[in-house]
Amino acid sequence: MIRIIAIIILFIPGVIAAIGIKLMRDSLFTSFYPMFLHSSVQFIVGLILFLAGLAFIGGFIVHRDRKQQKTKQGRRNCYADGE
Numbered sequence: 001m002i003r004i005i006a007i008i009i010l011f012i013p014g015v016i017a018a019i020g021i022k023l024m025r026d027s028l029f030t031s032f033y034p035m036f037l038h039s040s041v042q043f044i045v046g047l048i049l050f051l052a053g054l055a056f057i058g059g060f061i062v063h064r065d066r067k068q069q070k071t072k073q074g075r076r077n078c079y080a081d082g083e
Contacts, residue, residue, distance in 0.1 A: 010057060017053025020046040 023046030026032070027039045036042040065071050 010060060013053040013056040015053075017050050017057070020049030020051070020053060022046070024050065 023033075024043050025046075027043040027046065030039065032039055033042060036045065062071070
């Protein structure tokens with residue numbers, strides 16, 4: 001049951017990102033939706049939706065990996081030691 005909820009949590013931002021990609025593509029190929037005032041507004045809304053969905057999915061994956069200790073917690077900046 002927990003895995004189904006996690007899949008649903010990841011599915012919704014994926015759909016939002018897909019809608020953002022579709023809005024950006026439609027504004028580039030001059031398929032204009034009347035609810036937006038201009039095609040550049042449509043492109044910006046699509047870009048925001050795409051970045052929001054992508055950021056949520058990326059944050060979810062990073063959070064899960066840190067929780068399961070799959071990320072490196074060692075030296076973060078290798079140039080700080082003068083190497």
